[in-house]
Every structure is written in structure tokens, then in C-alpha cells.
Amino acid sequence: MNNYNKLHSSGSGDTPATFQVSHTPNPPHPPSSSASRRRTRILFVSLISILLITASAVSAAVLIHSHSSHIPHNKPTQAISHACSRTLYPSLCRSSLLSFPGSLSADVHHLVHISLNLTLQHLTKALYASSQIPVFQISNNPLAHSAYQDCIELLNDAVDAFSLSLFSTSASNHDIMTWLSAALTYHDTCSDGFADVDDPVKDQMASRLSDLSEMISNSLAIFSGYGEGLPVQNRRRLMESDREWAAENGVAVAEGEFPGWVSGKDRRLLAASISAIQADIVVAKDGSGKFKTVAEAIEAAPSSSGRRIVIYIKAGKYEEENLKVGRKKTNLMFVGDGKGITVISGGKSVFDKVTTFRTATFAGSGTGIILRDMTIENTAGPSKHQAVALRVSADHAVVYRCNIIGYQDTLYVHSNRQFFRECDIYGTVDFIFGNAVVVFQSCNIYARKPMPQQKNTITAQNRKDPNQNTGISIHACKILATTDLEASKGSFSTFLGRPWKLYSRVVYMVSSMGDHIHPRGWLEWQGSFALDTLYYGEYMNSGPGAATGQRVNWPGYRVITSTIEATKFTVGQFIYGSSWLPSTGVSFSAGLSGN
Secondary structure, eight states, X not given: OXXXXXXXXXXXXSSOOOOOOOOOOOOXXXXXXXXXXXXXXXXXXXXXXXXXXXXXXXXXXXXXXXXXXXXXXXXXXXXXXXXXXXXXXXXXXHHHHHTSTTGGGOOHHHHXXXXXXXXXXXXXXXXXXXXXXXXXGTTTOHHHHHHHHHXXXXXXXXXXXXXXXXXXXXOOHHHHHHHHHHHHHXXXXXXXXXXXXXXHHHHXXXXXXXXXXXXXXXXXXXXXXXXXXXXXXXXXXXXXXXXXXHHHTTOOOOTTOOOOXXXXXXXXXXXXXGGXXXXXXXXXXXXXXXXXXXXXXXXXXXXXXXXXXXXXXXXXXXXXXXXXXXXXXXXXXXXXXXTTTEEEEEOOOGGGSOOGGGGOSEEEOSXXXXXXXXXXXXXXXXXXXXXXXXXXXXXXXXXXXXXXXXXXXXXXXXXXXXXXXXXXXXXXXXXXXXXXXXXXXXXXXXXXXOOTXXXXXXXEEOOOSTTOOOEEEEESOEEEEOHHHHTTGGGOOEEEEOOSSTTOXXXXXXXXXXXXXXXXXOOOSSTTTTTTTOEEEEESOBSGGGOOTTOOOOTTEEEOOOHHHHHTTSHHHHTXXXXXXXXXXXXXXXXXXXX
């Protein structure tokens, strides 16, 4: 995790361990031709976006400005005051809304649209201004360069998320809440990347991102309260379309049994044997496929695909660091020959002077990504601290029957909606972390033996804002210790999680817990930070580690006794399952029942 690298290194939640970054200067290098092309594209897209947003803003203003001329322009209306009262930054909210022509005659529902529009303008300008920083000025500082590149990528993603929220004609309220929550996470990750950077670009970026986090937060809060005013799809129609799909495809669906992320074809693909799958692209180390590397297959896959593209990765160990499925590579499905048989391996860590975000062996941002039957590992080892095996930033992502192996920060569930089923996840410190809307179901979660003086923490969830719909739900899983930890568990404590950010949210439901889990259950991050504002819950768990009698007494912790409360964190409700999962073919339980 980028922000708090020092705290993460200790794994203890107490005294930070130090992590030094070398700043040995290297001769500055001019940008490569490919980097120049990328910057040109960013500038072009930013300018086009500004023109589109401005046109949208003008048309919205025309609709309501004709009634506003008689209203004083220095005093918020009741609608503006009411909308801004829901936000964390009401003063900024009022001043920004008042700057928009016509806002003084807008009702709260129009203000939703205005708020999103203003924030998208601010985002686009921030992206454009950030892309103007000469890259050669920071190329002699590897960590600063890594953090800067992260920000450009993440600001692009945030612009996309707001554009979808404003202009999608088929989005549900849950879609928009997810995208706005993700946009705030993108900004947060950008800022976190500079936490340990000592370089002038840090201040340059801070000035360009001024007020941006607060504006995104305000838009999220206003939409949360009044989002029904946007032209979004009716949930009842969504559920009806799911039932129609089931009938057309001969699938027997009990009421609420299946969420609906995925198409009928995807369902059949996930249920099919390897021999029955017709792959679009085959990867094989022995040369029997179209490509020998996974990177080549990703590059060859079409962008913005409206249909499922299947990439079959044959048995073998593919040592390819930093594989990336970018956000334009949509609907890709990666199929291996099985856990431990098809292995994607890398060893990048923060010791390589990159951000945690960039250490991932495999990173997926393209909507609809599916991973099935493979191992993804980071081999950096515990002494290298933050070293991600898999990072998922994609919406509607499914990871099925995969091994995800590392030590600290193994699995980065970064943003958007994700579902993990029948996976084995291994790690030590904060090894499932991030701010996605994610459910783990029927998974084995293994704590490993950490370094001396470290404590294992399974989760580090970083929900920053109370209006984000994010959190980690661990349902019907097994919380286990590896054999090396089992042999020495008396010397190491393992906790269910600790709060990375102020509104951290994690629940464990109907899961079995081994006796390696500390009786207190949960660990402080630092002092009393977030103990009042977090949401940590346990519901109907079993096993020697599940006893709640000696659990922490924090205001934000609760033993959940209400079925209604627990159901909020099931697949069917938490990740709005009725709209996408069935088509993947991954079996799952939409409700509280187990496997």
C-alpha cells in the first residue's frame, strides 16, 4: 500500500519500520517516442473531453438559466443548501455549485447532474495540467516517476468513471455509486503514491489536484441522496430481464438465487471443460499456440470488445512481471490448465523503487475480466515487503478457481465490483487489501509464517468516504494457517484485519476459522484511528478462531445477529448480483446459505 509504506513494513500496527528510498541521480532521459505518443493522446482526449463537458454544461444551463435572473447570485438557494448539507465539504460544495450558470434555479435533482458535470470538468483539467509536467524532469527519480505515471493512468480512469456516470443511458443507481466510489479511490491511490516521494513533482501534482478529492466526495454524497433524479435504469426492469434471460437459456433460477453479472455464453464457458472451450487466442511456452507469452496475447486482443475474448494459457510457468490488462481491453477471459499447472509469476516489489500499485504480477482494469484455473504469484518474499501478485481494478471482474500467492499485499482488490470463488489466497501482512466492492465465496484464505516481530493481518480495507459503497465480504470461506505457520503459531498473531482508512468495512460470514486467529480478532492500525468509524462484523462463523467472547470492544465492531443486516453483504445485495454474475457460469450462493 503506497501511503503508509512504513507502517506496512512492520506489520505490527505499532512502531513504524523505516524504508529508505535511494535518490541516486541518473542522467535525465528524453521521453521515448511511445511515451510522447501517449502524452499526445492524453492531451487530445483531455481537450475533447473539456469540449464535450462544456457543451453538456451549457445545454444544462440553458434549460434552467432562464428562471434565475431575479435571484441574488451570492447566496445559496434552499436546494443548494439542502444538497450541500449532505456532504463532507459543504463550503466547497456551495461555492462550486454557485459558480455554475443556472444553478440558482435548479432543484436538488438538477444539482446532481450539475455536481457531476462540475467535477468531471475539474478532473479533466487536472488530467490535462498533470500531463503537461515534463517527464524528463522526474525520470532521474524512479519512485517519483512511478507515482507520476500512476496518477496519469488513475486520473484517466477517474475521467472515464465520471463520464460513464453522466452519459450512460442504461446505468443503475448502483452502477453510478460504484463508478463514483471508484473515482474517489483512483484519486486516493494517486495521492498515496507520492507519500514517500521526495521530489518537486510531488508539490506540482498536489497543486494540480487541489480540491479534487473533496469535489469527488461531494458529488458522491449528493448522488447518494438524490441520484434517483438521473435517467437511470429501473431495478425492477433489471430483475425482470434477468428472469427473461434465464427462461430463454433454459436455466432454472430460484428467486434471487443468481446475481446477473455475466452472459449465458460466459456461464457456459466457466462450466465447460478445457477441451470444450474454443479459444480465440492460445498461449503456449512450447510454441504450440499462437503466442509464447501472455503479454503478446494481451497486446493482440482487441480493444473495447463487445463480445467475450477467450485467451487459453497452456500449462507452464510464465515468468512475466507486470502483465497489464488496461481498461480498454474489455471482456477478456483468461483460462489456464489448473492451479499450480498454469503459473504466472513475477517478483516486483517496492524495493525496486516503484509504487505498490506497480508491483502487481498481473493487473486487470478492463471491464468484465475473468480469470480461471491458474496460479498468479509474486515471489519477492517477505523481506521485500509490499509485493502484489494480483491487482484488480476492473468492474464486473470474476476470479474463479485460482491460486493467488504472495506475502505482504498479495491481493489488491483495488476498485469496482469483484467476485472471487473457490480461490486459495496466501499471504502475511494486509494480504487482501483495497477498496473494491468485493465478495469472496468458498475460498481458502491461508495466513503464512511472517518475518520475526511481524503480525499477520488478513485484510486492510481502505474505504475513505462514508458514501462509498465499497467493502470486503468474506462468505462461506475457510480461514486457515499454512503448515509453516501452524508449526509456529504460538510465536505469531494473526488478525482478521485492520483499518487502512477511516471508514474501513469488512465482514466475515458463515466461515470457519482456525485457532491461529487471535482471540481479539482485529488489530488497530495506529492508536485509536478509525475505531469509531469503521464497520467490522462477524456473523455465524465457526471453528476455534471464531469465538467472539474476547473480541475487541471498538464502537465500529459488531457481532451481527440480524439476518437482515448480514444479508446486505451477500452476493445478491452487496455487489448487486442480480445484474451480472449468472452469465459467467460460476456457481455461487446469492444469499446467506453456505456453499
